[in-house]
Amino acid sequence: MILYYAVGGGMGHLTRAKALIEHFQVPLESVKVLTASPFAQSCFPDLPILPLPSHLAQNPEFYQVWLQQQFRKYNFEQVWVDSFPCGILGELQAFADANLQWAYFARILQWENYKGIWQKTLPFEKVYLLETLEKAHQNFLESHYSKNLENLHFEYSRKNVSCIFDENDWLIVHSEPETEVCELLAYAYEQAEMENQKPRFCVISPISKLDTSLIYTHFHLQEAHHYFEQAGRVISACGFNVMKQMQPYQEKHHFLPFPRRFDNQFLRAKLAFTKN
Known part of the structure; x- marks a missing residue:
């Protein structure tokens, strides 16, 4: 039985969990996905969710x-640990000596903000590098797991979906917080005005009612990436998943990085510009 540790904000950790479980062809009855996300059950009904009670984040002893x-x-x-090598609070360090097999899936992590949490090295047998990391994070992994590092390339499953968008539709794709969804929508409006275009602004988010006077059409779609090909433009933040999912459609991808405590969307945006 596998515990997939997907604790973190938004839907990114869950989106990645689904993709990696499919990539490694893990039977769903053989895994539990640990998450405190309020979107887990509604947006990922097929994932075997192990819900983390939200109040435990404030009670480390009860959490343990x-x-x-x-x-x-x-x-x-x-x-299988996503993003945070000893857990978002360091809670996984208590199990370092347990009779378990460990794997770590590393995406960009602001090591300067996270390193104070790390106190004990977990015995990862595999460390999968999902993207180019911050140098300090990379150095940490190389110093502790040099023989266990592996670059991992995976794809997100694609399925045939109804054609509900066209070239006149601009998709604003973001889960939360609401202020950032509004900022992305405003950014899309600014682009349209500068380019003298009149697209339909389509917000894909679990948040249906935004505190904005801007006109938009809301869509609550479980997996937005299936629809990227249909739209004329996609506006998003710079989270790991959407940046990877949009690689085949770079010419119509417009993005804004947002500050995060542990993720570094500005570095990911910079790397995307460098590749292009």
Whole structure:
């Protein structure tokens, strides 16, 4: 049994969890995805979710007890850790000596902000590098896991969907927070005005009612990337998943990085410009 650690804000960790579980062809009955995301059940109904009670984030001792209970209940043999090498709060360090197989999936992490959490090295047998990392993060991994590093390339599953968008549609794709969804929508309006265009502004987000006077059409779609090909333009932030999903459509991708405590969307945006 695998515990996939996908704790973090937004839907990015869950989107990546789904893609990696499919990439490694893990039977869904053999994995539990740990998350505190309020969107988990509604946006990822097929994922075997292990919901993390939100109040535990404020009670580290109870959180440890709860985690221990889950390990006993499900008899986990492997732990796959997304993004945070010892957990977002450092909570996984308590299990470093347990009889478990560990794997780490590394995306960009602001090491300067995270390194104070790390105190104990987890025995990762595999460290999968999902993108170019910050140098300090890369150096940490090379110093502790030099023989276990592996670049991992994976794709997001594609399915045939109804054609609900066309070239006149601009998709604004973002889960949360609402202020950032509004900022991306305003950015799209600015582009349209500068280019003298009149597209339909289509917001794809779990948030249906935005605090804005701008006119838009809302869509609540579980996996937005299936529709990117249909639209004339896609406006997004610079999270890992959307930047990777938009690689085949770079010519119509417009993006804004937002500040994050642990992610570095500005570095990811810079790397995207460099590649282009």
